Amino acid sequence: MNKQIKIQTILDAVKQAGDLFLKEYKLNTIPANKVDFFRELASIDERCMSVLKTRLANDFPDTPWNTVDEFDNQGQKQPLQLPEYWLCDAMDGAIQYLQHIPGWTINLALIRNGELEFSVIYDPLSNEMFWAQKGLGAFLNGQPIRPSIKTDAGIMLAVFEYGHQEPAIPGFNQRHGAAVTALLNQFGVVRNYGPHGLQLAYVGAGRIDVFHQLGLDTFNWLAGILIAREAGAEILTADGNAWKWGDESLLVAAADIANKFIQNKR
Structure with missing residues:
Protein backbone atom coordinates (compact mmCIF):
# COMPACT_ATOMS: atom_id res chain seq x y z
CA MET A 1 0.00 0.00 0.00
CA ASN A 2 1.22 3.49 -0.89
CA LYS A 3 0.58 5.41 2.33
CA GLN A 4 1.68 8.72 0.84
CA ILE A 5 -0.65 10.02 -1.86
CA LYS A 6 1.11 12.01 -4.55
CA ILE A 7 -1.78 14.31 -5.28
CA GLN A 8 -0.29 16.25 -8.16
CA THR A 9 0.68 13.05 -9.94
CA ILE A 10 -2.92 11.87 -9.78
CA LEU A 11 -4.33 15.21 -10.89
CA ASP A 12 -1.93 15.39 -13.81
CA ALA A 13 -2.84 11.87 -14.93
CA VAL A 14 -6.57 12.59 -14.86
CA LYS A 15 -6.07 15.89 -16.67
CA GLN A 16 -4.08 14.21 -19.41
CA ALA A 17 -6.83 11.64 -19.91
CA GLY A 18 -9.55 14.30 -20.02
CA ASP A 19 -7.66 16.59 -22.35
CA LEU A 20 -7.12 13.70 -24.76
CA PHE A 21 -10.88 13.56 -25.30
CA LEU A 22 -11.28 17.33 -25.24
CA LYS A 23 -9.15 17.57 -28.40
CA GLU A 24 -11.53 15.21 -30.17
CA TYR A 25 -14.79 16.53 -28.75
CA LYS A 26 -17.56 16.72 -31.39
CA LEU A 27 -15.31 15.15 -34.03
CA ASN A 28 -16.89 11.71 -33.76
CA THR A 29 -19.92 10.67 -35.76
CA ILE A 30 -22.87 10.33 -33.41
CA PRO A 31 -23.64 6.58 -33.18
CA ALA A 32 -26.82 5.61 -35.01
CA ASN A 33 -27.04 1.96 -33.93
CA LYS A 34 -26.20 -0.21 -30.94
CA VAL A 35 -23.12 -1.76 -32.51
CA ASP A 36 -21.47 1.62 -33.08
CA PHE A 37 -22.73 2.95 -29.75
CA PHE A 38 -21.18 0.19 -27.65
CA ARG A 39 -18.01 0.14 -29.74
CA GLU A 40 -17.49 3.84 -29.07
CA LEU A 41 -18.14 3.41 -25.35
CA ALA A 42 -15.60 0.58 -25.20
CA SER A 43 -13.04 2.70 -27.05
CA ILE A 44 -13.48 5.60 -24.63
CA ASP A 45 -12.98 3.30 -21.66
CA GLU A 46 -9.94 1.58 -23.15
CA ARG A 47 -8.15 4.78 -24.15
CA CYS A 48 -8.85 6.55 -20.87
CA MET A 49 -7.68 3.62 -18.76
CA SER A 50 -4.53 3.28 -20.83
CA VAL A 51 -3.51 6.86 -20.05
CA LEU A 52 -4.31 6.57 -16.34
CA LYS A 53 -2.58 3.23 -15.83
CA THR A 54 0.53 4.40 -17.67
CA ARG A 55 0.77 7.69 -15.77
CA LEU A 56 0.15 6.18 -12.33
CA ALA A 57 2.19 2.99 -12.65
CA ASN A 58 5.47 4.42 -11.36
CA ASP A 59 4.07 6.06 -8.25
CA PHE A 60 1.51 3.36 -7.47
CA PRO A 61 3.18 0.17 -8.73
CA ASP A 62 1.36 -2.15 -6.33
CA THR A 63 -2.12 -0.62 -6.53
CA PRO A 64 -4.51 -2.72 -8.66
CA TRP A 65 -7.54 -1.49 -10.57
CA ASN A 66 -11.15 -2.43 -9.96
CA THR A 67 -12.37 -4.86 -12.59
CA VAL A 68 -16.06 -5.04 -11.61
CA ASP A 69 -18.36 -3.71 -14.34
CA GLU A 70 -20.40 -0.63 -13.38
CA PHE A 71 -23.57 -2.45 -14.45
CA ASP A 72 -22.85 -5.40 -12.15
CA ASN A 73 -25.32 -4.64 -9.36
CA GLN A 74 -24.02 -7.34 -7.05
CA GLY A 75 -20.43 -6.17 -7.54
CA GLN A 76 -21.38 -2.62 -6.56
CA LYS A 77 -22.80 -3.60 -3.19
CA GLN A 78 -19.49 -3.92 -1.38
CA PRO A 79 -15.87 -2.85 -1.85
CA LEU A 80 -13.24 -5.33 -2.95
CA GLN A 81 -11.39 -7.21 -0.24
CA LEU A 82 -8.13 -5.44 -1.02
CA PRO A 83 -6.07 -3.06 1.13
CA GLU A 84 -5.97 -0.51 -1.70
CA TYR A 85 -7.22 -0.18 -5.28
CA TRP A 86 -8.26 2.32 -7.95
CA LEU A 87 -11.87 2.66 -9.08
CA CYS A 88 -12.36 4.67 -12.25
CA ASP A 89 -15.42 5.91 -14.10
CA ALA A 90 -13.42 6.36 -17.30
CA MET A 91 -15.95 8.87 -18.59
CA ASP A 92 -18.93 9.81 -16.48
CA GLY A 93 -21.36 11.16 -19.06
CA ALA A 94 -19.92 9.27 -22.02
CA ILE A 95 -23.31 9.34 -23.71
CA GLN A 96 -23.26 13.14 -23.61
CA TYR A 97 -19.77 13.08 -25.12
CA LEU A 98 -20.90 10.84 -27.97
CA GLN A 99 -23.94 13.07 -28.54
CA HIS A 100 -21.77 16.24 -28.77
CA ILE A 101 -23.25 17.88 -25.66
CA PRO A 102 -21.61 19.06 -22.41
CA GLY A 103 -21.67 17.11 -19.18
CA TRP A 104 -18.82 14.56 -19.24
CA THR A 105 -15.92 14.10 -16.86
CA ILE A 106 -13.11 11.77 -15.85
CA ASN A 107 -13.62 10.39 -12.34
CA LEU A 108 -11.09 8.47 -10.26
CA ALA A 109 -11.23 7.21 -6.67
CA LEU A 110 -8.67 5.51 -4.46
CA ILE A 111 -10.18 2.98 -2.06
CA ARG A 112 -8.30 1.96 1.08
CA ASN A 113 -9.49 -0.75 3.42
CA GLY A 114 -12.99 -0.51 1.99
CA GLU A 115 -13.28 3.27 2.39
CA LEU A 116 -12.92 6.28 0.14
CA GLU A 117 -9.45 7.76 0.63
CA PHE A 118 -9.00 10.11 -2.34
CA SER A 119 -11.02 11.14 -5.37
CA VAL A 120 -10.82 13.49 -8.31
CA ILE A 121 -13.33 14.67 -10.91
CA TYR A 122 -12.04 16.59 -13.92
CA ASP A 123 -14.31 18.56 -16.25
CA PRO A 124 -12.19 19.30 -19.36
CA LEU A 125 -14.73 21.66 -20.94
CA SER A 126 -14.62 23.97 -17.92
CA ASN A 127 -11.00 23.22 -17.02
CA GLU A 128 -12.18 22.47 -13.48
CA MET A 129 -10.56 19.90 -11.22
CA PHE A 130 -12.43 18.83 -8.09
CA TRP A 131 -10.62 16.63 -5.60
CA ALA A 132 -10.75 15.52 -1.99
CA GLN A 133 -8.77 13.45 0.47
CA LYS A 134 -10.32 11.80 3.49
CA GLY A 135 -10.13 14.14 6.48
CA LEU A 136 -8.37 16.92 4.57
CA GLY A 137 -11.20 18.78 2.81
CA ALA A 138 -12.36 19.26 -0.78
CA PHE A 139 -11.02 21.60 -3.42
CA LEU A 140 -11.76 23.10 -6.83
CA ASN A 141 -8.65 24.14 -8.78
CA GLY A 142 -6.80 24.34 -5.48
CA GLN A 143 -9.38 26.41 -3.57
CA PRO A 144 -11.51 24.98 -0.71
CA ILE A 145 -15.20 24.48 -1.45
CA ARG A 146 -18.30 24.47 0.76
CA PRO A 147 -21.95 23.51 0.16
CA SER A 148 -24.92 25.86 -0.13
CA ILE A 149 -25.86 28.29 2.65
CA LYS A 150 -29.31 29.07 1.18
CA THR A 151 -32.34 29.03 3.46
CA ASP A 152 -35.12 29.76 0.94
Missing part, protein backbone atom coordinates in the same frame (compact mmCIF):
# COMPACT_ATOMS: atom_id res chain seq x y z
CA ALA A 153 -36.18 26.56 -0.86
CA GLY A 154 -37.85 28.71 -3.51
CA ILE A 155 -34.45 29.61 -4.96
CA MET A 156 -32.78 26.24 -4.43
CA LEU A 157 -31.70 23.99 -7.30
CA ALA A 158 -32.46 20.29 -6.81
CA VAL A 159 -31.33 17.63 -9.28
CA PHE A 160 -32.49 14.06 -9.69
CA GLU A 161 -30.81 11.11 -11.37
CA TYR A 162 -32.11 7.83 -12.68
CA GLY A 163 -29.92 4.73 -12.55
CA HIS A 164 -29.98 1.83 -14.98
CA GLN A 165 -32.11 -1.00 -13.58
CA GLU A 166 -31.19 -4.43 -14.97
CA PRO A 167 -33.36 -6.36 -14.60
CA ALA A 168 -36.25 -3.93 -14.25
CA ILE A 169 -37.58 -3.51 -10.70
CA PRO A 170 -41.37 -3.68 -10.43
CA GLY A 171 -42.81 -0.36 -9.27
CA PHE A 172 -39.49 1.47 -9.55
CA ASN A 173 -40.68 4.03 -12.11
CA GLN A 174 -43.65 4.87 -9.90
CA ARG A 175 -41.38 5.38 -6.88
CA HIS A 176 -39.06 7.52 -8.96
CA GLY A 177 -41.97 9.62 -10.19
CA ALA A 178 -43.15 10.18 -6.62
CA ALA A 179 -39.64 11.26 -5.62
CA VAL A 180 -39.45 13.81 -8.43
CA THR A 181 -42.87 15.11 -7.42
CA ALA A 182 -41.60 15.57 -3.85
CA LEU A 183 -38.67 17.60 -5.18
CA LEU A 184 -40.97 19.71 -7.34
CA ASN A 185 -43.21 20.39 -4.35
CA GLN A 186 -40.36 21.69 -2.20
CA PHE A 187 -37.77 23.36 -4.40
CA GLY A 188 -37.98 26.27 -6.79
CA VAL A 189 -35.91 24.67 -9.57
CA VAL A 190 -35.66 20.95 -10.35
CA ARG A 191 -33.43 19.62 -13.12
CA ASN A 192 -31.76 16.48 -14.47
CA TYR A 193 -28.23 17.18 -15.62
CA GLY A 194 -26.40 13.95 -16.37
CA PRO A 195 -22.93 13.35 -14.93
CA HIS A 196 -23.48 11.91 -11.45
CA GLY A 197 -20.07 12.66 -9.94
CA LEU A 198 -19.93 16.22 -11.22
CA GLN A 199 -23.36 16.98 -9.78
CA LEU A 200 -22.20 15.72 -6.39
CA ALA A 201 -19.09 17.86 -6.64
CA TYR A 202 -21.36 20.80 -7.48
CA VAL A 203 -23.28 20.15 -4.25
CA GLY A 204 -19.97 20.37 -2.44
CA ALA A 205 -19.23 23.66 -4.17
CA GLY A 206 -22.68 25.16 -3.50
CA ARG A 207 -23.69 25.22 -7.16
CA ILE A 208 -26.39 22.57 -6.68
CA ASP A 209 -28.39 22.48 -3.47
CA VAL A 210 -29.80 18.93 -3.52
CA PHE A 211 -28.90 15.68 -5.31
CA HIS A 212 -31.45 12.84 -5.20
CA GLN A 213 -31.38 9.38 -6.75
CA LEU A 214 -33.19 6.10 -6.21
CA GLY A 215 -31.62 2.78 -7.18
CA LEU A 216 -28.13 1.32 -6.89
CA ASP A 217 -25.45 3.38 -8.68
CA THR A 218 -22.44 3.08 -6.37
CA PHE A 219 -19.63 3.37 -8.89
CA ASN A 220 -21.10 6.52 -10.43
CA TRP A 221 -21.41 8.10 -6.99
CA LEU A 222 -18.17 7.30 -5.18
CA ALA A 223 -15.80 9.99 -6.45
CA GLY A 224 -18.43 12.69 -5.94
CA ILE A 225 -19.49 11.40 -2.54
CA LEU A 226 -16.03 11.96 -1.06
CA ILE A 227 -15.80 15.46 -2.55
CA ALA A 228 -19.25 16.45 -1.28
CA ARG A 229 -18.61 14.90 2.16
CA GLU A 230 -15.25 16.57 2.62
CA ALA A 231 -16.77 19.89 1.56
CA GLY A 232 -19.31 19.55 4.38
CA ALA A 233 -22.43 18.10 2.75
CA GLU A 234 -24.60 15.39 4.30
CA ILE A 235 -24.40 11.99 2.56
CA LEU A 236 -27.68 10.19 3.21
CA THR A 237 -30.07 7.67 1.74
CA ALA A 238 -33.38 8.93 0.36
CA ASP A 239 -34.95 7.96 3.71
CA GLY A 240 -32.53 10.14 5.65
CA ASN A 241 -30.23 7.47 7.04
CA ALA A 242 -26.45 7.80 6.87
CA TRP A 243 -25.37 6.44 3.49
CA LYS A 244 -23.10 3.40 3.39
CA TRP A 245 -21.55 1.45 0.53
CA GLY A 246 -24.25 -0.69 -1.10
CA ASP A 247 -27.24 1.46 -0.20
CA GLU A 248 -29.76 1.75 -3.02
CA SER A 249 -30.50 5.47 -2.91
CA LEU A 250 -28.62 8.69 -2.34
CA LEU A 251 -29.50 12.15 -1.03
CA VAL A 252 -26.74 14.75 -0.80
CA ALA A 253 -27.19 18.33 0.42
CA ALA A 254 -26.15 20.71 3.16
CA ALA A 255 -27.40 19.33 6.49
CA ASP A 256 -30.24 21.81 7.05
CA ILE A 257 -31.52 21.42 3.48
CA ALA A 258 -31.47 17.62 3.59
CA ASN A 259 -33.24 17.42 6.94
CA LYS A 260 -36.02 19.81 5.91
CA PHE A 261 -36.60 17.93 2.67
CA ILE A 262 -36.92 14.59 4.45
CA GLN A 263 -39.23 15.98 7.13
CA ASN A 264 -41.51 17.76 4.66
CA LYS A 265 -41.98 14.79 2.32
CA ARG A 266 -43.17 12.46 5.11
